[in-house]
Amino acid sequence: MMDFPSCFGENGVLVADSSSSTVSKASQNAVTCIYKSIFLGKSYLITITWNKNVMGHSLNVEIADLSGQSLCKADVRPSFFSKRKGSKSLEFNRIKIDLYWDLSSAKFESSPEPLEGFYIALVCKQEMILLIGNMGKEALKMTNAVHSLDGSSMMCIAKRENVYGTRVFSTRTQFGDNGPIHNLIIECDVTIGAREPWMLIRVDKKIVMKVKRLQWKFRGNQTFWVDGFPVEVFWDVYNWLFGTGNGVFMFQTRFSKLDGLPNLERFEDCKLLAGSGFSLILYAWKNK
Structure with a gap:
C-alpha cells in the first residue's frame, strides 16, 4: 500500500498525495475497527473487520x-453467518481464545457493520x-466470562469505513470510546463548472466546519x-475535483x-495509532 503523507496542508501538516486517496474495490464493502485490550498482563490490538459481498x-x-505484528486470526465466513449465532476457537501463544457471536437479531443498513441487536465477544x-454490540448481558450469560464493568481493559482506538453519496x-460515530453516538455528515458541491x-x-x-474555494483548499x-474536547480533521478531496x-x-x-500525519493507507500499521486517541478514517465515494 502507498503512504498517505506527501504534501503539506494549509496549516503545515502533512496530508495525502492524490494517488494515495484510493482503495481497492475489494475493500469498499468493509468496515475495520481496532481495539486496544489488556489481558494476560499485556496490551494487545484486536482488529475486527466486517465484510459484505454477493455471498x-x-x-x-x-x-x-x-x-x-499478527499473533493469531480467525475468519467467520458467510456459511457460518447463515447460522447467525456460534463460536470458534483461536490459538494464541498456546492459549485458547474463544470467539462468540450472535447476530440473530442484528439490524443492518448499507454498512457491513450492524447497528444493533448483536454481540461479538472474545x-x-x-x-x-x-x-x-448492545447485547452485553446475553454475551456474559453465554460465555460465563468476567467482564470489567467500567470497560477500562478495552477501548476502540481506530475505525475505517467507506461512505457513498452524490453531495452528502x-x-x-463516537468521537470518544464512551461518548454519545453522533450523526457525522460531509456535504460538498464540486460539480463541474461550479462557481465556487x-x-x-x-x-x-x-455545522462545525466549512471550507470555501475548495479548488484551492482540496x-x-x-x-x-465535540463533547467538550477537540477533534482534528484532515481531508484530501483532490480526486473529487481533478480525478x-x-x-x-x-x-x-x-x-x-x-x-x-499517520499513514492512513497502511491502516493495519496500528503502532502509529495506538497511543493517539481515537481515529476515524472515511473513504468518501461519489455515486455515478
Whole structure:
C-alpha cells in the first residue's frame, strides 16, 4: 500500500498525495475497527473487520501486539453467518481464545457493520477481553466470562469505513470510546463548472466546519470541538475535483507526538495509532 503523507496542508501538516486517496474495490464493502485490550498482563490490538459481498456478510478477527505484528486470526465466513449465532476457537501463544457471536437479531443498513441487536465477544481464561454490540448481558450469560464493568481493559482506538453519496456523505460515530453516538455528515458541491466549490461538515445538525474555494483548499486540516474536547480533521478531496477516485477524511480526537500525519493507507500499521486517541478514517465515494 502507498503512504498517505506527501504534501503539506494549509496549516503545515502533512496530508495525502492524490494517488494515495484510493482503495481497492475489494475493500469498499468493509468496515475495520481496532481495539486496544489488556489481558494476560499485556496490551494487545484486536482488529475486527466486517465484510459484505454477493455471498453475504463475513467477519475477520485478528490479534496483534502493539507493533502490529499478527499473533493469531480467525475468519467467520458467510456459511457460518447463515447460522447467525456460534463460536470458534483461536490459538494464541498456546492459549485458547474463544470467539462468540450472535447476530440473530442484528439490524443492518448499507454498512457491513450492524447497528444493533448483536454481540461479538472474545474470551481468554474466562476473562472477557473484547465485547462489542448492545447485547452485553446475553454475551456474559453465554460465555460465563468476567467482564470489567467500567470497560477500562478495552477501548476502540481506530475505525475505517467507506461512505457513498452524490453531495452528502454520512455515518454514525463516537468521537470518544464512551461518548454519545453522533450523526457525522460531509456535504460538498464540486460539480463541474461550479462557481465556487465548497465543503462543510456537520455533527448532528450543527455545522462545525466549512471550507470555501475548495479548488484551492482540496487538502488541509482544521479543528472543531465535540463533547467538550477537540477533534482534528484532515481531508484530501483532490480526486473529487481533478480525478476519478474517492475523497479521504481522518477525524482524530488527539494526536500523539508524531512527525506529520499517520499513514492512513497502511491502516493495519496500528503502532502509529495506538497511543493517539481515537481515529476515524472515511473513504468518501461519489455515486455515478
